[in-house]
Amino acid sequence: MQTLLVYKESYSELTKASLAVLRNPDATMQWYIIPILLIFIYIVSKELSEGHVQAVLAGAALWLVDIWNEIWNSYICAVSGHAPVWGTPPGSVEGVGLAGQSSAFDILIGYNIEISFMFFIMGIASCLMLPKDKKAKILGINNRVFFALVMTTLCVCVECFLNYANVLTWEWSFWQRSCPWVLWIIGYLPFFSAAYYTYDRPTVKKSFKTVGCLAALDIVGIIVGICLNWI
Amino acid sequence: MSVILNIADYAGALWILIGATVIDLTIVGVAFKDFLSKGEKSEEEKKD
Numbered sequence: 001m002q003t004l005l006v007y008k009e010s011y012s013e014l015t016k017a018s019l020a021v022l023r024n025p026d027a028t029m030q031w032y033i034i035p036i037l038l039i040f041i042y043i044v045s046k047e048l049s050e051g052h053v054q055a056v057l058a059g060a061a062l063w064l065v066d067i068w069n070e071i072w073n074s075y076i077c078a079v080s081g082h083a084p085v086w087g088t089p090p091g092s093v094e095g096v097g098l099a100g101q102s103s104a105f106d107i108l109i110g111y112n113i114e115i116s117f118m119f120f121i122m123g124i125a126s127c128l129m130l131p132k133d134k135k136a137k138i139l140g141i142n143n144r145v146f147f148a149l150v151m152t153t154l155c156v157c158v159e160c161f162l163n164y165a166n167v168l169t170w171e172w173s174f175w176q177r178s179c180p181w182v183l184w185i186i187g188y189l190p191f192f193s194a195a196y197y198t199y200d201r202p203t204v205k206k207s208f209k210t211v212g213c214l215a216a217l218d219i220v221g222i223i224v225g226i227c228l229n230w231i
Numbered sequence: 232m233s234v235i236l237n238i239a240d241y242a243g244a245l246w247i248l249i250g251a252t253v254i255d256l257t258i259v260g261v262a263f264k265d266f267l268s269k270g271e272k273s274e275e276e277k278k279d
Contacts, residue, residue: 068254069251069255076244079241080241085248144262144266145263185256186251186256190258193259193261196262197266
């Protein structure tokens with residue numbers, strides 16, 4: 001599979017290393033992704049069989065908002081000619097001291113198959129922990145807002161750890177552990193907002209419509225990216 | 232480890248970031264508006 005992103009000498013070393021394995025399963029595919037796929041199928045099947053259709057749709061909503069972020073991350077990489085805002089380069093990049101881990105499959109420049117499964121499952125899990133009463137308050141604020149704030153904060157903490165461990169790389173000055181509020185607002189708050197909004201739609205049909213709108217946004221983003229060689 | 236650059240040096244990338252941020256914050260705004268809509272009370276408040 002060929003990468004659409006055009007190789008540029010101006011790219012950072014980490015970006016060049018990522019491009020070498022981008023959508024290149026010959027170089028990266030590993031068996032462990034198959035059990036993860038089956039675990040994912042099991043979770044979705046179980047929730048659907050128990051009637052939690054809107055929880056699954058909420059998982060899809062979170063997953064689609066993440067894909068939106070991953071699309072514009074690729075755009076920034078291509079347009080700047082420097083680096084994506086966040087990257088998931090393969091291990092053992094010479095001179096940068098990365099850990100040895102690699103993804104089984106890099107889908108976009110900062111997005112791999114493990115992240116993809118993880119976000120879908122996280123969207124489902126984060127809805128199952130919500131109180132049934134969507135208007136109930138925790139510490140004086142609406143519980144959906146409360147959980148969105150808490151989950152966002154926890155996720156940013158995990159991201160900072162992944163960055164510290166060098167498996168998630170940040171090469172722009174505004175996207176660093178020193179200013180986590182940017183990740184907080186752009187990176188994660190929209191994810192949980194979309195998931196909980198989808199989960200709380202009055203009907204399953206309306207949840208489907210919300211997911212459809214997010215999917216349309218991503219499809220347009222992908223088409224534009226393919227046409228311009230930006231992803 | 233990394234070369235840290237300011238995105239303001241890259242006009243195209245900056246505009247993409249601004250556009251993406253607007254869309255992301257719109258998602259947050261739509262959802263929070265729904266979460267915080269007035270006129271509906273929680274089950275506990277209804278009991279009170």
